[in-house]
Amino acid sequence: MSEKITIYDIAKKLNITAATVSRALNNNPKIKESTRELVLETAASMNYKQNKLALALKSGRSNNIGVIVPRIDSNFFASVIRGIEEELYPHGYQVIICQTHENPKRESENLYTLIDAQVDGILMSVSDVNDENNSAFRNVLEKNVPLIFFDRSKHIEGVSSVTINDFKGGYIATKQLINQGCKHIAHLSGDQSLEIFKNRFLGYKQALLDNGIEFNEKYVIQSKSSVEAGKEAVDILLELETPPDAIFSSSDFAALGAIQELNERNINIPDDFCVAGFSNEPFTKFMEMSITSVDQSPLEMGRMSARVFLEQVDKTDTIKIEKKVVLAPELHIRKSSTRTTS
Amino acid sequence: MSEKITIYDIAKKLNITAATVSRALNNNPKIKESTRELVLETAASMNYKQNKLALALKSGRSNNIGVIVPRIDSNFFASVIRGIEEELYPHGYQVIICQTHENPKRESENLYTLIDAQVDGILMSVSDVNDENNSAFRNVLEKNVPLIFFDRSKHIEGVSSVTINDFKGGYIATKQLINQGCKHIAHLSGDQSLEIFKNRFLGYKQALLDNGIEFNEKYVIQSKSSVEAGKEAVDILLELETPPDAIFSSSDFAALGAIQELNERNINIPDDFCVAGFSNEPFTKFMEMSITSVDQSPLEMGRMSARVFLEQVDKTDTIKIEKKVVLAPELHIRKSSTRTTS
DNA sequence: GTTGGCAATGTAATCGATTACACGAAAGTA
DNA sequence: TACTTTCGTGTAATCGATTACATTGCCAAC
Numbered sequence: 209m210s211e212k213i214t215i216y217d218i219a220k221k222l223n224i225t226a227a228t229v230s231r232a233l234n235n236n237p238k239i240k241e242s243t244r245e246l247v248l249e250t251a252a253s254m255n256y257k258q259n260k261l262a263l264a265l266k267s268g269r270s271n272n273i274g275v276i277v278p279r280i281d282s283n284f285f286a287s288v289i290r291g292i293e294e295e296l297y298p299h300g301y302q303v304i305i306c307q308t309h310e311n312p313k314r315e316s317e318n319l320y321t322l323i324d325a326q327v328d329g330i331l332m333s334v335s336d337v338n339d340e341n342n343s344a345f346r347n348v349l350e351k352n353v354p355l356i357f358f359d360r361s362k363h364i365e366g367v368s369s370v371t372i373n374d375f376k377g378g379y380i381a382t383k384q385l386i387n388q389g390c391k392h393i394a395h396l397s398g399d400q401s402l403e404i405f406k407n408r409f410l411g412y413k414q415a416l417l418d419n420g421i422e423f424n425e426k427y428v429i430q431s432k433s434s435v436e437a438g439k440e441a442v443d444i445l446l447e448l449e450t451p452p453d454a455i456f457s458s459s460d461f462a463a464l465g466a467i468q469e470l471n472e473r474n475i476n477i478p479d480d481f482c483v484a485g486f487s488n489e490p491f492t493k494f495m496e497m498s499i500t501s502v503d504q505s506p507l508e509m510g511r512m513s514a515r516v517f518l519e520q521v522d523k524t525d526t527i528k529i530e531k532k533v534v535l536a537p538e539l540h541i542r543k544s545s546t547r548t549t550s
Numbered sequence: 551m552s553e554k555i556t557i558y559d560i561a562k563k564l565n566i567t568a569a570t571v572s573r574a575l576n577n578n579p580k581i582k583e584s585t586r587e588l589v590l591e592t593a594a595s596m597n598y599k600q601n602k603l604a605l606a607l608k609s610g611r612s613n614n615i616g617v618i619v620p621r622i623d624s625n626f627f628a629s630v631i632r633g634i635e636e637e638l639y640p641h642g643y644q645v646i647i648c649q650t651h652e653n654p655k656r657e658s659e660n661l662y663t664l665i666d667a668q669v670d671g672i673l674m675s676v677s678d679v680n681d682e683n684n685s686a687f688r689n690v691l692e693k694n695v696p697l698i699f700f701d702r703s704k705h706i707e708g709v710s711s712v713t714i715n716d717f718k719g720g721y722i723a724t725k726q727l728i729n730q731g732c733k734h735i736a737h738l739s740g741d742q743s744l745e746i747f748k749n750r751f752l753g754y755k756q757a758l759l760d761n762g763i764e765f766n767e768k769y770v771i772q773s774k775s776s777v778e779a780g781k782e783a784v785d786i787l788l789e790l791e792t793p794p795d796a797i798f799s800s801s802d803f804a805a806l807g808a809i810q811e812l813n814e815r816n817i818n819i820p821d822d823f824c825v826a827g828f829s830n831e832p833f834t835k836f837m838e839m840s841i842t843s844v845d846q847s848p849l850e851m852g853r854m855s856a857r858v859f860l861e862q863v864d865k866t867d868t869i870k871i872e873k874k875v876v877l878a879p880e881l882h883i884r885k886s887s888t889r890t891t892s
Numbered sequence: 893g894t895t896g897g898c899a900a901t902g903t904a905a906t907c908g909a910t911t912a913c914a915c916g917a918a919a920g921t922a
Numbered sequence: 923t924a925c926t927t928t929c930g931t932g933t934a935a936t937c938g939a940t941t942a943c944a945t946t947g948c949c950a951a952c
Contacts, residue, residue: 496839
């Protein structure tokens with residue numbers, strides 16, 4: 209029932225050698241047309257399937273690529289993966305998923321595991337920017353396995369990345385709040401050691417400065433990407449001498465929490481308080497009080513990362529291209545930052 | 551820089567054979583303790599890494615398992631995959647992701663591709679129940695590769711599945727609407743050729759009958775899982791002679807669409823119209839008008855599927871266990887079906 | 893002193909496919 | 923006719939690890 213058919217079986221049946229069978233199947237021009245046809249027919253009739261593992265061992269290419277993300281059950285990462293998978297599918301690559309749960313040790317393990325599994329490339333979003341597991345990255349580079357960062361990248365010479373312009377994202381979101389007439393704009397930031405959060409913050413700051421609004425450190429709150437964290441941040445902000453009248457949050461979840469807390473306190477959104485988030489999570493547009501948010505085009509990011517990988521994979525080892533693709537963020541303006549009064 | 555170290559390199563260095571090295575590395579008891587230590591030390595110092603592809607070819611086990619889902623960028627499937635990955639990670643399995651986009655042809659391709667890639671098992675949620683690509687499934691079974699269905703399964707003898715009790719899910723959601731005093735409960739159903747939707751519908755129907763409410767075919771609308779479809783369904787339902795006063799939707803997205811349309815028409819939710827959905831998508835609890843929904847515990851479903859796989863993978867070919875795990879759905883009651891008036 | 897047994901290691905086949913090199917036959921050339 | 927190409931296949935090595943079977947040396951038992 210489950211007999212595995214190999215090229216040797218075909219060879220035996222036709223009284224030729226496995227080498228000839230292999231050549232016939234691979235369209236080697238040195239094979240007589242009649243032989244080729246015979247082999248192809250026989251292979252089909254015997255239901256022959258090439259053993260990809262043998263091929264992988266011989267060629268050194270597994271046709272698998274590894275994708276490492278902090279977690280898969282987030283709309284953003286899932287969409288990126290979707291993009292990667294769709295782009296790579298036609299090229300015969302399979303996508304292996306790893307999660308780090310933001311744990312550097314896990315990240316390092318994943319890198320080693322993927323290299324052990326002989327993947328042809330690694331696409332990842334880093335969890336931690338610490339230099340601790342640099343050895344894992346060095347290992348990848350030494351093995352000459354293409355490495356591409358997406359969204360959250362790390363500065364390593366010769367390594368390509370696909371990110372969005374987080375600075376600009378922070379800038380346009382903040383600018384929109386300013387345009388609505390907000391004077392005291394607070395910022396909920398993520399872990400500043402990650403580039404993305406730092407840049408969103410810098411974009412926010414620059415937008416303030418460009419529009420003659422003083423930057424106030426007290427308005428910047430470092431918080432996690434959670435509803436709870438957003439609520440807590442509002443608690444703190446409203447205690448200030450001059451409470452803010454708007455929030456630009458680096459996380460949609462925190463933005464949601466902020467809105468919930470503001471509602472609880474009967475503060476009118478958007479007329480008395482505007483809110484903008486980041487990521488364009490599905491729920492931001494579903495809410496009745498739909499939330500203004502910066503879209504990161506995750507699908508496109510995934511596709512682009514895959515394309516960058518494909519460009520690199522065939523290059524000889526000597527040529528190393530370092531490609532930095534930066535996608536443009538897009539602000540989706542919704543109710544939470546659209547004042548009805550002037 | 552990128553020299554691959556093999557057991558032969560170690561053997562040469564120590565003037566022994568690769569066989570001895572292999573045995574030492576594998577803790578074969580026939581190896582002298584001193585030799586083992588020497589080999590282990592040398593392997594470490596040379597930075598030896600076992601070539602998993604060679605191992606896979608020799609053993610016939612790739613340590614990869616394939617997961618096929620309609621799409622990955624849905625909270626439900628992403629969460630299931632998370633569960634699978636977490637459960638399998640400690641066992642050294644890698645997860646390969648495939649998407650069908652609800653396309654039977656793609657589903658069939660994915661099955662063949664995974665078998666070609668010599669995965670050790672396949673966990674999947676079917677896209678289509680049509681018998682067209684039965685040959686792909688037969689292929690999997692013939693190759694004796696463990697196959698496990700989750701959520702959306704197919705009746706194949708000897709194949710295990712992990713699902714939730716969709717009938718009960720439909721029942722408890724409907725029952726809650728009845729408890730709220732709703733008399734005319736409509737149902738937005740998905741594709742009835744899929745078991746899950748049929749069972750949710752049957753649960754709905756049974757709940758009506760058990761509570762002395764007449765079943766009315768006109769109240770059942772087959773719609774897609776989208777916001778738009780939910781809106782359209784409401785349009786139709788409100789045209790009826792006796793419009794319903796509640797909706798149980800098999801999809802949270804359609805439930806959301808329904809709510810939006812009802813709001814547009816100034817129909818008061820939940821006092822004049824109750825709504826319940828299915829899947830417990832994140833947004834259902836984030837909304838101000840939070841949506842009652844049936845939770846499918848996707849994480850647990852993923853973990854359980856992985857466990858069922860692990861049980862099967864080591865069994866000899868002769869023993870085939872067919873395990874049908876049915877998880878209990880849990881109703882999360884929220885504002886959309888909690889009347890404030892009696 | 894021969895034989896048996898055991899411990900430790902070596903030899904070589906195997907997994908399935910690819911491919912450099914070799915070789916015989918046919919065909920072309922002088 | 924004799925020599926060189928060319929064509930189509932065969933031979934055998936290779937990818938890296940595992941493992942059945944063989945071998946070696948040593949010690950004990952008779």
